[in-house]
Amino acid sequence: MNAEIVAVGSELLLGQICNTNAQFLSRKLAEWGIDVYVHTAVGDNAARLRTCLEIASRRADIVILTGGLGPTPDDLTKETVADFLGLPLEVHGPSLARIEAFFRQRGLLMTENNRKQALVLKGASVLPNESGLAPGMAVCSGGKLYVLLPAPPRELVPMVERHLRPVLEAFAPTRAVVHSEVLRFFGIGEAALAEKVADLLDAQTNPTVAPLVEDGEVTLRLTAKAPSREEARALIGPVKEAILARLGHHYYGSDDDRLPVVVVRRLAARGWRLAVAESCTGGLIAELVTGVPGASRVFAGGIVAYAPEAKRRLLGVSDETLAAHGTISPACAREMAAGVRRALDAQVGLAVTGVAGPDPAEGKPVGEVHLGLALPDGTVRTEALQLAGDREAIRLRAAKHALFWLWRALGDGQ
Amino acid sequence: MNAEIVAVGSELLLGQICNTNAQFLSRKLAEWGIDVYVHTAVGDNAARLRTCLEIASRRADIVILTGGLGPTPDDLTKETVADFLGLPLEVHGPSLARIEAFFRQRGLLMTENNRKQALVLKGASVLPNESGLAPGMAVCSGGKLYVLLPAPPRELVPMVERHLRPVLEAFAPTRAVVHSEVLRFFGIGEAALAEKVADLLDAQTNPTVAPLVEDGEVTLRLTAKAPSREEARALIGPVKEAILARLGHHYYGSDDDRLPVVVVRRLAARGWRLAVAESCTGGLIAELVTGVPGASRVFAGGIVAYAPEAKRRLLGVSDETLAAHGTISPACAREMAAGVRRALDAQVGLAVTGVAGPDPAEGKPVGEVHLGLALPDGTVRTEALQLAGDREAIRLRAAKHALFWLWRALGDGQ
Structure with missing residues (x-):
């Protein structure tokens, strides 16, 4: 049993967006034991979409189309599939009622285009759209299953999570x-x-x-x-x-145990709270850690001390250190880590200072980064890195290095 | 003149990575006046890749393959294209020399697999790889152009930026x-x-x-x-x-003038520095603003006050406010904005506090968010939002709302 994912939308072919739907669907299908052999993306063009449909229906058992279910004239997935399979489109009552209610509640005028979104292929199982107006659908024809899903990920993801599996199981009970x-x-x-x-x-x-x-x-x-x-x-x-x-x-x-997740887990196991002082990473470490649900138990807070003055004022970095070593130095990283631990009354203080680029700073080259780590026993460690890449890459690598280094330190002696 | 992009790699079909290369190439090709009608992704499987090659070479003038140029046995793009076009593979001297030097410098043993990376299609123009070992290549056959590029974006992007355009121009001089x-x-x-x-x-x-x-x-x-x-x-x-x-x-x-960029620009035009106090967004606003090159001129710093204690201690939010209104309130947002402006000695203070979820907090529902904005004239504004979506979506929307609101305020009276 294998599936092909056909994404419809000229914005993909112009590179305005990335085909994240294909990635998400592929993960889900792998989990469900359905092989995916090909992804295709095609524009809002009926003739070319039809060719892709012909090819996909020859080589796959399940053809999953994403996109082209919207209200605008360039949305033509349903019409093209209807034509390809020789199936009429008919109004789906509950979907139409939902669309009408949406416009009524907002006091907006409903147009004929909006009504179009309530059309489904005759005989299709309708997949409810809980975050938008266009319903998804699945229809069996010539021994193949055709699934149509909306393009916006915030609509597609819940629809797939909640409603797709039973439709696939009914079509092809799982073996492997x-x-x-x-x-x-x-x-x-x-x-x-x-x-x-x-x-x-x-x-x-x-x-x-x-x-x-x-x-x-x-x-x-x-x-x-x-x-x-x-x-x-x-x-x-x-x-x-x-x-x-x-x-x-x-x-x-x-799997999903990314660096912030394992860091939060080790902090929780020790019952410690983390405070972060960031310069070149600009809040990225705090953002990564607080992106983990439940981080509030272990994250005291962060200080993005971008300007030297902020390092002095909020973190207590000394004038002597700033004068003698500058902000991009092990000495500064050390004082930032100790300072943020103190300022936020946390057990652990983590600090990053460096040059993300595009230009060198304080005579230090792009990519020079210093980490500081203040621990509950009063010790402070530092680590020096020389990272490669552009501004974004250096920021991300510095943040990950800091998290990995912290994670290792939290495992010491366990 | 139209191109088809064929990505090769089972990791795409398992959903482990997203096909960002297709997006990047599509943008470039659009810029260069070459239409892209189809993207395809196929696994590390010679027979299925060959089928995709057959289809692509029928409908496109230019077939661009990404991936499968690595040293491991599952890398078989070159071999499959060679077989499909009836062209032999031959060693490319300069590439082999580069690979040998790479291993010599690191004192590593070079294997036969590594040598494989220096093979190119006979008659191909070689596209140098300045960030990796596998060279790219372009070869004309049967009136079509076949381009082979490495999969890692840090190798593909510079190769395309620096070396692809002349090859395409030679094949098809630009008209539109x-x-x-x-x-x-x-x-x-x-x-x-x-x-x-x-x-x-x-x-x-x-x-x-x-x-x-x-x-x-x-x-x-x-x-x-x-x-x-x-x-x-x-x-x-x-x-x-x-x-x-x-x-x-x-x-x-x-185009690329995203919210953080236009915010930085307006701050710079006014000569003002921004300080940010974040709770539910956890550093995301600071991260977005500092992601703009040159942000250091207008960004004083940020405080991620995740714990209530941090709001009190670092931002000076009063005990009375915390007791009477809690941290998720206009009153708290107001004091956070004024507090961070003061703490970082900035002209503008921006604050966000709210419930990102997954669970409600302090009796407030997921998605309730309050913004605060302290301006140089001493005024402080607040704004209340009720946002939809999961944790990640709420954080991102709250951050964008805050930036858009700030950007508008910075335009007032201009």
């Missing part, structure tokens, strides 16, 4: 489950990592092992296929163990 | 230029916006006008085709004017 585990590493490059597990990469077929560079981190994806999730996990277990025996020092978590 | 301008609006929904310019959307063919929802903002993309960039811009001008006559109140910028 594909289970993946993504091992996350930091502080090692892709080539070095691949080198250390080259034999495992070559030898494995179930699970397969695939390395990937993602946002400055390296991951290994282990993917197993088995009749059940438990059996798939059992196939992954020993291979994961063999990998971690060689690379464990760089491994910090799997 | 496609020029787009993206108009950015805030504080208006897609339907309401489309309603107001419905006649313009319908009537236009050159430029075309297409609405799009992007990260909680609505944009209108105007796309014109003409012999030169200047002529294309001239076609866009009057249509843009007509749109802004109706929607100007919500318009804040075009």
